[in-house]
Structure formats: structure tokens, C-alpha cells
Amino acid sequence: MSNNAERQQIPIREGMMNIPSSERENGRLLGSKCNDCHELFFIERQICENCNGQNLETVALSTKGKLYAFTVMYYPAPPPYQAPDPFEPYGVGWIELPEGLVLYSLLTENDPQKLKVGMDMELRIECLRQDDNGNDIMVSKYRPVEVG
Ligand SMILES: [Zn+2]
Structure with missing residues (x-):
């Protein structure tokens, strides 16, 4: 347990998100409203x-949106987004939020057959990899909402 207490969850970009304090909670992406x-x-x-x-x-953005466009990348992500396995394909997409904002995000899904423009998506905050000190580097990803 003592090890765990020292380990931190660090957003991949400062000020980008609220990290959930437990598994049950959902994190939020943070934006600015004029x-x-x-x-x-x-x-x-x-x-x-x-x-x-x-x-x-600063405003917390909606955790749900619709998939506006997507693609699957088959080459390593640029820093600081490099994954533990750089050759595992990863999905990226544009998510249209109810408030009208369209944002670019990683996706949990990397199988293009399982992605469809217009489908409902929800935000997940998860660990991408660990840094040299054993801290979790947290990223935002959108995943298809399970139906049925
Ligand atoms: Zn303005």
C-alpha cells in the first residue's frame, strides 16, 4: 500500500482534465468558455x-458525444502519447459534444469495423503508460457506448 500512496496519476497535459478519484467516477475534460x-x-x-x-x-465538458469522424493509426504515436507497445494500432476521432464543440481525441477502440460515424461515445480517463517514477500518465479516450 505504501507504494501506491506515493504513485500519482498525472494528466498528460496539465489542466486538461479532472481525474476521477475512484473507478466508479468519470473524469471530465476541461475547456474554457468566453x-x-x-x-x-x-x-x-x-x-x-x-x-x-x-x-x-474553466468549464467541465460533457462526457458524452457523437463520433463525427475517425481513423486508425498504424504507426507509433508522437510524444508524449507514446504507448507501451508503439506498434499497436490506435484509434483517434473527432467527437461532437452536445454543447457544439468538436474535439480530437484518442479512442478506446482500434478496430475500424466497430466504429461508425454518428455513434454515441463516452469519455474514459485511463492510464496510457507509466513515467520513469512509476506515476500513471493519464489520457482521455472516447469509447463507444454499449447498447442493449
Ligand atoms: Zn470571446
């Missing part, structure tokens, strides 16, 4: 790209 023009951004911004305003607040 209070002047109401534009939404992912990842967080300091300045609004739409109106150049600086009146932005």
Missing part, C-alpha cells in the same frame, strides 16, 4: 480566439 461571446474551447485558453477577450472561465 463570458463575452460565449465561444467554447478545448483545451483551456487564456485569450478568446473568437473575440480576443480575456474574460474566460
Whole structure:
């Protein structure tokens, strides 16, 4: 147990997500909302790209969305996204959230036969790999919602 206590879960990019404190909870991706023009951004911004305003607040984004487009990569991911097995294919996709934002994300699924544009997707926060200190590097992935 003492080992576990020292191990940390670290987001692959600071400020990108809330990491769930237990298996039952779902993490959330964090974006920015402009209070002047109401534009939404992912990842967080300091300045609004739409109106150049600086009146932005951090918002937790929807955990569910629809698969807008996808592809499967058959070559190693670029740092810092390198996986323990760099030659295992991985899915990436654009997820359209209910709030209108379309974001680019890793997918849990790497079989193109199991992915379909328009399908319901939900967010998972999971460990991609461990760093040199044994900390878990956490990434966000979307997975198809199980039906039936
Ligand atoms: Zn704005």
C-alpha cells in the first residue's frame, strides 16, 4: 500500500482534465468558455480566439458525444502519447459534444469495423503508460457506448 500512496496519476497535459478519484467516477475534460461571446474551447485558453477577450472561465465538458469522424493509426504515436507497445494500432476521432464543440481525441477502440460515424461515445480517463517514477500518465479516450 505504501507504494501506491506515493504513485500519482498525472494528466498528460496539465489542466486538461479532472481525474476521477475512484473507478466508479468519470473524469471530465476541461475547456474554457468566453463570458463575452460565449465561444467554447478545448483545451483551456487564456485569450478568446473568437473575440480576443480575456474574460474566460474553466468549464467541465460533457462526457458524452457523437463520433463525427475517425481513423486508425498504424504507426507509433508522437510524444508524449507514446504507448507501451508503439506498434499497436490506435484509434483517434473527432467527437461532437452536445454543447457544439468538436474535439480530437484518442479512442478506446482500434478496430475500424466497430466504429461508425454518428455513434454515441463516452469519455474514459485511463492510464496510457507509466513515467520513469512509476506515476500513471493519464489520457482521455472516447469509447463507444454499449447498447442493449
Ligand atoms: Zn470571446
